[in-house]
Amino acid sequence: xxxxxxxxxxxxxxxxxxxxxxxxxxxxxxxxxxxxxxxxxxxxxxxxxxxxxxxxxxxxxxxxxxxxxxxxxxxxxxxxxxxxxxxxxxxxxxxxxxxxxxxxxxxxxxxxxxxxxxxxxxxxxxxxxxxxxxxxxxxxxxxxxxxxxxxxxxxxxxxxxxxxxxxxxxxxxxxxxxxxxxxxxxxxxxxxxxxxxxxxxxxxxxxxxxxxxxxxxxxxxxxxxxxxxxxxxxxxxxxxxxxxxxxxxxxxxxxxxxxxxxxxxxxxxxxxxxxxxx
Amino acid sequence: xxxxxxxxxxxxxxxxxxxxxxxxxxxxxxxxxxxxxxxxxxxxxxxxxxxxxxxxxxxxxxxxxxxxxxxxxxxxxxxxxxxxxxxxxxxxxxxxxxxxxxxxxxxxxxxxxxxxxxxxxxxxxxxxxxxxxxxxxxxxxxxxxxxxxxxxxxxxxxxxxxxxxxxxxxxxxxxxxxxxxxxxxxxxxxxxxxxxxxxxxxxxxxxxxxxxxxxxxxxxxxxxxxxxxxxxxxxxxxxxxxxxxxxxxxxxxxxxxxxxxxxxxxxxxxxxxxxxxxxxxxxxxxxxxxxxxxxxxxxxxxxxxxxxxxxxxxx
Numbered sequence: 001x002x003x004x005x006x007x008x009x010x011x012x013x014x015x016x017x018x019x020x021x022x023x024x025x026x027x028x029x030x031x032x033x034x035x036x037x038x039x040x041x042x043x044x045x046x047x048x049x050x051x052x053x054x055x056x057x058x059x060x061x062x063x064x065x066x067x068x069x070x071x072x073x074x075x076x077x078x079x080x081x082x083x084x085x086x087x088x089x090x091x092x093x094x095x096x097x098x099x100x101x102x103x104x105x106x107x108x109x110x111x112x113x114x115x116x117x118x119x120x121x122x123x124x125x126x127x128x129x130x131x132x133x134x135x136x137x138x139x140x141x142x143x144x145x146x147x148x149x150x151x152x153x154x155x156x157x158x159x160x161x162x163x164x165x166x167x168x169x170x171x172x173x174x175x176x177x178x179x180x181x182x183x184x185x186x187x188x189x190x191x192x193x194x195x196x197x198x199x200x201x202x203x204x205x206x207x208x209x210x211x212x213x214x215x216x217x218x219x220x221x222x223x224x225x226x227x228x229x230x231x232x233x234x235x236x237x238x239x240x241x242x243x244x245x246x247x248x249x250x251x252x253x254x255x256x257x258x259x260x261x262x263x264x265x266x267x268x269x270x271x272x273x274x275x276x277x278x
Numbered sequence: 279x280x281x282x283x284x285x286x287x288x289x290x291x292x293x294x295x296x297x298x299x300x301x302x303x304x305x306x307x308x309x310x311x312x313x314x315x316x317x318x319x320x321x322x323x324x325x326x327x328x329x330x331x332x333x334x335x336x337x338x339x340x341x342x343x344x345x346x347x348x349x350x351x352x353x354x355x356x357x358x359x360x361x362x363x364x365x366x367x368x369x370x371x372x373x374x375x376x377x378x379x380x381x382x383x384x385x386x387x388x389x390x391x392x393x394x395x396x397x398x399x400x401x402x403x404x405x406x407x408x409x410x411x412x413x414x415x416x417x418x419x420x421x422x423x424x425x426x427x428x429x430x431x432x433x434x435x436x437x438x439x440x441x442x443x444x445x446x447x448x449x450x451x452x453x454x455x456x457x458x459x460x461x462x463x464x465x466x467x468x469x470x471x472x473x474x475x476x477x478x479x480x481x482x483x484x485x486x487x488x489x490x491x492x493x494x495x496x497x498x499x500x501x502x503x504x505x506x507x508x509x510x511x512x513x514x515x516x517x518x519x520x521x522x523x524x525x526x527x528x529x530x531x532x533x534x535x536x537x538x539x540x541x542x543x544x545x546x547x548x549x550x551x552x553x554x555x556x557x558x559x560x561x562x563x564x565x566x567x568x569x570x571x572x573x574x575x576x577x578x579x580x581x582x583x584x585x586x587x588x589x590x591x592x593x
Contacts, residue, residue: 016392020390114340118358215576
């Protein structure tokens with residue numbers, strides 16, 4: 001306990017958001033389970049999409065003329081990021097988001113953290129920023145990697161799409177952004193529930209199970225579905241040039257859906273931690 | 279207040295004023311008022327469930343009071359943007375994530391309060407965890423977690439330190455070390471507030487005691503004052519004929535009760551008077567010692583009173 005340290009620390013200015021960002025970044029990357037979770041889920045998602053493309057590459061000679069006619073762009077785009085891969089991405093991002101805050105509460109670290117920085121909402125905003133940044137990078141790598149791998153495989157038969165084709169880039173961006181949107185939703189759920197099992201079950205139920213139960217053949221359920229991250233992603237990513245869906249979502253509405261989920265999640269997480277006893 | 283004093287002359291005090299915390303019908307802290315002053319070690323004593331941990335959490339703003347206030351240096355702790363520079367706290371050795379290394383745990387805390395990174399190595403050395411700093415906390419023993427928690431409390435070089443049951447899980451060497459640490463922190467002019475449910479842990483550490491039972495203040499006084507409020511003088515007597523001596527002591531207005539070690543504990547008479555009585559009645563004495571009531575006994579007597587007083591009340 002030196003007096004020089006005393007003076008040096010005393011001379012420091014007031015709290016800055018960048019300090020909290022640095023602290024939350026250290027917390028995020030210093031957990032081995034999180035690092036592995038991010039890496040493995042990225043590999044799984046890219047492998048799923050590559051495999052979908054490879055199946056079509058292999059089965060192409062057996063496809064009838066009708067399928068061949070509609071393969072580019074609709075089917076090729078869906079190989080770039082399949083619905084199953086999107087569900088795995090939602091599961092991974094939602095869980096990582098929920099654990100980002102639940103691991104603090106469940107371990108008791110939240111007490112240590114909030115005793116060190118009593119401005120709890122600022123801590124949670126920093127956590128949300130770090131989480132969104134990491135998951136955005138994750139989403140870009142996964143969506144970009146999936147696109148390159150799948151279309152590279154399909155190019156062997158000349159049935160691929162490129163980013164210059166109408167709506168394709170929008171789909172890749174939507175896939176990339178799905179990760180931070182679902183991660184933030186998980187963070188909000190974790191902040192509200194605070195227990196590991198309950199948070200993960202709720203995240204899966206809300207982000208995966210609920211949209212899977214909704215029918216897009218009826219107007220009301222179609223609207224509710226399109227308001228979910230999974231539904232917004234489907235509308236932004238799928239091209240539906242055959243107009244198979246009776247109540248299609250608008251592009252603007254779907255982007256808005258992403259934005260509202262992300263924003264509402266951050267607001268809920270930042271507010272709910274304020275007055276709780278812990 | 280702070281603004282009128284030059285930097286470095288601030289008297290860091292913990293002020294608890296009429297503090298009450300209820301959880302539903304249960305009252306954990308009941309109109310508690312006390313002040314913890316700098317320059318000495320203040321023991322915070324009470325039986326399990328007395329409300330010690332709740333009080334410390336209220337001081338740190340981790341819990342919101344039902345009524346009353348808790349301030350550190352005149353301000354609610356929650357208003358401090360950088361908590362570690364004002365109050366260092368070890369609440370529970372479990373309050374860390376087992377998946378991180380001790381070093382990473384401290385690094386995140388240091389970053390959040392913009393504390394220079396070299397402080398991490400300093401505090402790790404201070405608590406004797408230099409070699410374990412890179413290991414995962416999940417592999418630490420309880421004593422090592424206590425040491426890491428203390429390192430975190432020291433990180434911001436704070437003028438006020440709170441420790442909740444810090445001796446749990448420490449080996450005898452660790453207990454000696456921590457007592458020395460508390461004495462030194464107090465000697466440096468810091469406010470050191472240490473909770474315990476065991477009086478004997480405080481006997482050699484604290485200068486001042488705040489004692490609570492069932493959330494209420496029982497005593498706020500120096501260690502010596504507290505001890506003197508015990509049952510008064512006791513005389514330990516080892517005799518060959520305890521039955522006769524007990525009768526003689528009773529007849530003389532004192533009282534004698536058998537102690538677990540086979541001796542008699544006499545109260546109400548001085549050792550000299552017991553010696554005279556034994557001589558008159560030709561009772562052989564092997565030992566005759568005056569004992570002041572132990573602090574533990576004083577503590578138990580006073581907290582038991584509080585418990586009895588409240589037994590009939592709905593909590």
